[in-house]
Amino acid sequence: MSQAKHFFEKHRKLAVLIGIGILIILPQLTRSNYIRGVLARIIVYATLASGLNIINGYSGQSCLGIVGFTCIGAYSGAILTTELGLPFLASLLITLLLCAAAGFVVSLPTLKLNGMFLSIITLGFSEMMRLTALNWQKLTNGPLGIKGIPNVELFGWKVKSGAPFYYLALVALLLVVFILNRLLKSRVGRAWIAIREDQDAARSLGVKVSHYRCVNFMTGAIICGTMGVFIAYYYRYVSPDMFSLDEGFNVLSMCVVGGSGTLFGPIAGAFVINLLTEGFRFASEWRMVMYAVLIITMMWVRPQGLFGAKDSVIAGQMSFWNFFAKKNKKKEDGDVNHIGG
Amino acid sequence: MSIILEAKGVSKHFGGLKAVEKVDMQVKEGSIFGIIGPNGAGKTTFFNLCSGTYKVTSGQILFGGQDITNLPPEEVAKKGLIRTFQNIKLFQYLSVLENVKVGCHINTRTSVFDAIFHTKTYHQDEEYATEKANRVLEEVGLTEYKDWKAGNLPYGYQRKVEIARALAAEPKVLLLDEPAAGMNPAETWSLLEFIQKIRDKGHTIVVIEHDMKFVMNLCDYIMVLSFGEKICEGTPDMVKNDKNVQEAYFGRGIIQKSNELNQEGA
Amino acid sequence: MYIIQQLINGLSQGSIYALMAIGYTLIVGVVGLITFAYGEMVMIGAMSAYLFYTFVCPNFFLGILVAFASSGIAGIFIHKVAYERFLEAPKHISLLCTVGCSILIKNVAQIAFGSQGNAMPMAFETKPFYLFGTDLYITTIHLAVIAIVLILSVGLSLFLHKTRVGLMLRAVSQDKMASSLVAINVKKVTLIGNIVGTGLGGVAGLLYGTYLTNVSTVFGTVVGLKAISACVLGGMTNIPGAALGAVLIGILENFGIALFTSSYRDIFAFIFVFIALTFRPEGLFVFQFGRKGKGGKKA
Numbered sequence: 001m002s003q004a005k006h007f008f009e010k011h012r013k014l015a016v017l018i019g020i021g022i023l024i025i026l027p028q029l030t031r032s033n034y035i036r037g038v039l040a041r042i043i044v045y046a047t048l049a050s051g052l053n054i055i056n057g058y059s060g061q062s063c064l065g066i067v068g069f070t071c072i073g074a075y076s077g078a079i080l081t082t083e084l085g086l087p088f089l090a091s092l093l094i095t096l097l098l099c100a101a102a103g104f105v106v107s108l109p110t111l112k113l114n115g116m117f118l119s120i121i122t123l124g125f126s127e128m129m130r131l132t133a134l135n136w137q138k139l140t141n142g143p144l145g146i147k148g149i150p151n152v153e154l155f156g157w158k159v160k161s162g163a164p165f166y167y168l169a170l171v172a173l174l175l176v177v178f179i180l181n182r183l184l185k186s187r188v189g190r191a192w193i194a195i196r197e198d199q200d201a202a203r204s205l206g207v208k209v210s211h212y213r214c215v216n217f218m219t220g221a222i223i224c225g226t227m228g229v230f231i232a233y234y235y236r237y238v239s240p241d242m243f244s245l246d247e248g249f250n251v252l253s254m255c256v257v258g259g260s261g262t263l264f265g266p267i268a269g270a271f272v273i274n275l276l277t278e279g280f281r282f283a284s285e286w287r288m289v290m291y292a293v294l295i296i297t298m299m300w301v302r303p304q305g306l307f308g309a310k311d312s313v314i315a316g317q318m319s320f321w322n323f324f325a326k327k328n329k330k331k332e333d334g335d336v337n338h339i340g341g
Numbered sequence: 342m343s344i345i346l347e348a349k350g351v352s353k354h355f356g357g358l359k360a361v362e363k364v365d366m367q368v369k370e371g372s373i374f375g376i377i378g379p380n381g382a383g384k385t386t387f388f389n390l391c392s393g394t395y396k397v398t399s400g401q402i403l404f405g406g407q408d409i410t411n412l413p414p415e416e417v418a419k420k421g422l423i424r425t426f427q428n429i430k431l432f433q434y435l436s437v438l439e440n441v442k443v444g445c446h447i448n449t450r451t452s453v454f455d456a457i458f459h460t461k462t463y464h465q466d467e468e469y470a471t472e473k474a475n476r477v478l479e480e481v482g483l484t485e486y487k488d489w490k491a492g493n494l495p496y497g498y499q500r501k502v503e504i505a506r507a508l509a510a511e512p513k514v515l516l517l518d519e520p521a522a523g524m525n526p527a528e529t530w531s532l533l534e535f536i537q538k539i540r541d542k543g544h545t546i547v548v549i550e551h552d553m554k555f556v557m558n559l560c561d562y563i564m565v566l567s568f569g570e571k572i573c574e575g576t577p578d579m580v581k582n583d584k585n586v587q588e589a590y591f592g593r594g595i596i597q598k599s600n601e602l603n604q605e606g607a
Numbered sequence: 608m609y610i611i612q613q614l615i616n617g618l619s620q621g622s623i624y625a626l627m628a629i630g631y632t633l634i635v636g637v638v639g640l641i642t643f644a645y646g647e648m649v650m651i652g653a654m655s656a657y658l659f660y661t662f663v664c665p666n667f668f669l670g671i672l673v674a675f676a677s678s679g680i681a682g683i684f685i686h687k688v689a690y691e692r693f694l695e696a697p698k699h700i701s702l703l704c705t706v707g708c709s710i711l712i713k714n715v716a717q718i719a720f721g722s723q724g725n726a727m728p729m730a731f732e733t734k735p736f737y738l739f740g741t742d743l744y745i746t747t748i749h750l751a752v753i754a755i756v757l758i759l760s761v762g763l764s765l766f767l768h769k770t771r772v773g774l775m776l777r778a779v780s781q782d783k784m785a786s787s788l789v790a791i792n793v794k795k796v797t798l799i800g801n802i803v804g805t806g807l808g809g810v811a812g813l814l815y816g817t818y819l820t821n822v823s824t825v826f827g828t829v830v831g832l833k834a835i836s837a838c839v840l841g842g843m844t845n846i847p848g849a850a851l852g853a854v855l856i857g858i859l860e861n862f863g864i865a866l867f868t869s870s871y872r873d874i875f876a877f878i879f880v881f882i883a884l885t886f887r888p889e890g891l892f893v894f895q896f897g898r899k900g901k902g903g904k905k906a
Contacts, residue, residue, distance in 0.1 A: 110884070245828055
């Protein structure tokens with residue numbers, strides 16, 4: 001297992017090409033349109049998780065409510081199509097700008113504060129968006145939702161559900177990952193990582209923390225919001241309960257389980273979580289319980305997630321081996337708290 | 342030589358506690374200025390005031406003639422005043438080279454747009470950052486460790502990496518907070534020579550230190566703080582022989598006793 | 608007149624929120640970690656009181672004890688899972704653990720008891736008292752709620768300032784390292800702080816259910832958010848400030864319902880907090896001198 005990992009780390013480019021190749025042929029491996037639909041959904045969620053990961057994994061902030069932006073994006077896509085008849089790309093662009101503005105506004109209060117505050121604000125924001133969608137009947141049709149979203153049409157070509165939609169989503173995922181990679185390997189990414197690792201040190205070297213946090217959050221908000229449009233076209237229907245906080249925790253668990261702080265982690269997480277969901281169809285009410293247990297287990301055993309950034313503050317100081325070591329130490333520890341942890 | 346860093350009547354009160362009280366300081370450009378004093382004297386607090394980490398309760402801080410009082414730390418850094426920390430704040434999980442590259446942030450301009458579209462600015466900045474970081478590491482003598490994780494280096498080297506990172510920002514003034522802490526005599530001596538080399542390159546350096554030999558041998562001018570107030574300043578010789586300084590470090594009782602013993606012996 | 612009635616309503620609702628905020632702030636202060644599982648603690652208190660009233664006996668005061676105990680026990684669970692190991696780890700780890708706990712508790716409760724609203728059996732009569740011969744009225748519920756919150760707040764204050772355990776709680780909330788150096792068992796003290804905090808939340812849940820005559824397994828999330836918001840408004844570790852912030856939220860909510868529709872009720876609380884944080888990030892009621900600190904506690 002670790003030999004494979006070693007191989008992949010050394011031959012990065014090759015590994016990436018192999019990965020993309022696998023993703024391209026994946027839908028061809030099955031004849032079932034249902035499975036192709038699931039795969040398409042996985043790709044959409046992988047992109048969503050990548051957006052969340054940029055915030056949670058790269059700037060020391062903790063966003064718990066991206067579902068608010070996805071909600072804005074989905075409703076924006078739905079309304080622009082059904083009410084105004086705008087084509088797919090146009091609504092994508094407008095949604096992008098809308099979510100950028102929303103991301104800017106939401107991040108404002110917390111720029112000067114501890115990164116934990118963002119989690120509170122984003123939760124509140126997401127609930128606000130859901131409640132607005134539920135109650136602003138004139139705009140959103142309230143609890144009934146918006147039905148009848150057509151298929152995506154790109155330059156006259158109808159993108160049907162199943163394999164075609166999968167490839168459309170795959171283009172989005174690859175584009176997003178490509179852009180994020182370029183950002184991370186630049187001065188901007190270095191600033192983000194510096195803020196994540198040690199904020200005071202970063203400031204002492206001239207990194208304007210509030211500015212970079214804002215840019216970071218807007219990036220995540222744009223990605224998550226724009227993918228909301230994809231969600232609208234995928235289900236061809238939007239309603240407020242698709243954007244409850246619990247649904248948002250869905251995406252969060254992908255980042256937590258799959259890994260944060262790396263570009264591959266959220267993609268892996270999307271696969272893992274969605275496959276588990278499919279597997280758990282017979283006991284769907286236990287789905288959320290499963291996510292919860294997974295999140296807690298991950299935090300105990302491997303805080304950075306399966307494929308996350310081991311070399312980062314995200315991983316804490318606990319490794320898998322520490323977990324067992326601490327368990328044995330309990331007996332001698334006695335009552336006094338261990339200074340220094 | 343002009344005064345590059347100046348503090349005028351700077352005070353910092355935490356409620357009733359006077360951590361720093363009406364301290365004046367004038368640092369000449371190109372010199373090595375030392376700040377010493379017993380524990381709790383307020384030296385690091387004073388540094389924090391100069392670097393913008395704390396807001397002053399009263400007083401002014403001037404950098405190159407400009408008022409930088411209460412500017413946020415990143416603005417102060419941009420003006421050319423870079424500091425290190427008492428308990429080494431390296432990015433533990435990043436490599437040494439990456440650590441130093443962060444130091445190049447101030448002098449590069451790549452924006453989100455530049456990064457995504459790999460514009461000319463992006464390429465220029467990346468070349469500059471890589472080249473500068475490698476050069477600084479070479480000057481510091483740590484090139485062979487550049488791909489090590491910073492947290493894995495021995496303590497003395499970590500300190501050097503932190504200083505290298507600060508140097509990559511091309512500072513006019515370097516504030517070093519207890520750079521020799523935790524070092525053995527050999528490391529301390531090597532650090533002393535290293536700081537002198539930095540000064541010779543044109544940087545001004547302000548050092549907080551406890552190690553007396555280090556300070557006396559290194560600094561051109563010294564300021565002594567005790568309980569937040571300045572009790573003495575001058576050249577190393579002046580400070581060594583000052584009665585107030587001796588009392589602050591050894592206590593009045595011991596000074597009196599030693600004077601009595603000296604008189605009896607004479 | 609209508610406005611004053613809403614003020615009275617707001618004060619009652621606000622005092623329920625205040626009890627939650629007090630419990631929450633206590634936890635944040637003593638444990639030093641932010642939690643997102645607090646709403647579920649409130650829910651546990653409400654549901655256990657409902658079950659007690661329905662299946663055992665509708666004694667109001669026993670119900671309070673049941674609510675406190677059940678939420679306190681849940682607090683032990685949260686402590687073991689999310690706090691004990693992570694007191695000195697990076698904060699996001701315990702944060703995500705509490706998120707996991709919140710999802711776990713909420714969904715298990717939903718599976719066990721369903722997500723419908725349940726009518727809260729009234730443990731005492733609801734009698735309105737008309738004031739000064741006007742249309743304004745205060746009911747026994749209003750009085751009970753405000754009275755209980757006041758009693759518990761005073762009790763907490765006495766506990767914190769006049770008992771040895773309370774002294775240890777205050778010491779740990781100020782400086783964990785120093786506390787351990789004077790032989791205080793920091794882990795045990797954080798556990799106690801958590802139990803008291805969640806227990807108070809449980810009682811608040813009982814009051815919430817009594818006030819609204821309705822309990823369910825799903826109201827925890829929103830209510831927990833309000834408790835956190837009130838805590839933040841108070842400046843994070845300021846118990847009286849958090850209580851005040853909570854009362855403000857309650858009053859503003861009720862005015863919002865009066866002016867607009869009730870379905871937007873929760874939005875008012877959030878917008879208020881949002882704006883308050885933008886302009887006064889250190890909290891509304893904080894008069895801090897000294898270091899240029901960001902909001903949030905220094906561990």
